[in-house]
Amino acid sequence: MTTYNSRAKSISLFDTSIFLELLRLMKPRVMSLVIFTCAVGLLTAPGEISFIKSITNIFFVTLGAGAAGALNMWYEADLDKLMSRTCLRPLPTGKLKKKHALIFGIVLSIVSVLGLYYFSNLLSALVLLFTISFYLFVYTIWLKRRTPQNIVIGGASGALPPVIGWTIVTNSLSLEALSFFLIIFFWTPSHFWALSLYKVGDYKRAKIPMLPVTNGIENTKKNIFVYSLLMLPTLALPYIIGFVGELFLVSTFGLTIYYILLCFALLKTKKDSFDLQKAKRVFGYSIFYLFFIFVLFLIDKLF
Incomplete structure (x- = not known):
């Protein structure tokens, strides 16, 4: 270093x-x-x-x-x-x-x-x-x-x-703008906590109270999983308010189910420990996941 x-x-x-x-x-x-x-x-x-x-x-x-x-x-x-x-x-x-x-x-x-x-x-x-x-x-x-x-x-x-x-x-501000905000807001914790799992040594050294440092690995994995589940109702909001159609809803739900499965696989690793590759897989997919959610916003508006 x-x-x-x-x-x-x-x-x-x-x-x-x-x-x-x-x-x-x-x-x-x-x-x-x-x-x-x-x-x-x-x-x-x-x-x-x-x-x-x-x-x-x-x-x-x-x-x-x-x-x-x-x-x-x-x-x-x-x-x-x-x-x-x-x-x-x-x-x-x-x-x-x-x-x-x-x-x-x-x-x-x-x-x-x-x-x-x-x-x-x-x-x-x-x-x-x-x-x-x-x-x-x-x-x-x-x-x-x-x-x-x-x-x-x-x-x-x-x-x-x-x-x-x-x-x-x-x-102006509106429910549509709020739906954008909520998607990224609820996506961020699971994305960043997956990173913090395999960078926990960094945060301990710097004395930054990231979740794995203060609450432990098991609690962090549970929180990652919970926030992945919260993406389902969050992604339903744009459809409920009439901002997007069925294509967006079905496609983003499919992406989210896979994300939830990745987070669940991380959760089910040995108690108080984690699989490095599974944590990296959650982090890597989360970037792809958010990118395609916003691509689907564009596709929905074009078609």
Whole structure:
């Protein structure tokens, strides 16, 4: 594991490598999910919006997601250096200093919120501002180091991008937007706790109260299974309110049943232990699972 370099080299503004490190601060893999779910919210919303305006607004939402990532890394630099999953990030390796991450995150936050307000509407800008603030102040600063429910409550910030996409077009909140939010909100715990099972050593080392550390492996497996079951009524909501048709309902239920079976197989492993491959299988499938749920939203609207 790479150790923290407290005496980071000074960074030249003309060094092109700084731009790659700044991009890494924005958590590109997380941003890709933000871009996709925001685009689905935008494309399925009733109303007309030009292609250029759509791309412009999604760009500012992406900047907002990057701002949240940068501010998260700024605050958690001390924890990141302790975990194998995060020790190679720009701050633990000394490629950037904490002040760079803070300034970058603040600038991106301001630009993204003001840009979305100018090119879209006040409601979208306010939801984006709430998303960034919630991720930084509620999840990162308040919850993460204090409670094993950090990922449950904190998951609200990750569930808002499709809602922002919806408000860009409609300038309103609705049950349809709520259904987007609830799907990601209830998906997040099982997804992240599966990861935390096989990264439990990292969290113990960093003294982060993730569920496997505070409540044990058996309790974590049970919670993963329960949250997988909750996806069934959650995915029924868009159909109940008339937002989607039978194709979406049947297809997503099929995907969910398989997800539940994977989580059940993990649950049935030896008490107070887990199968590494089964935990990785739940985590890997969960990404595929959420992606195809949102693809099915698009397919339902097209056909």
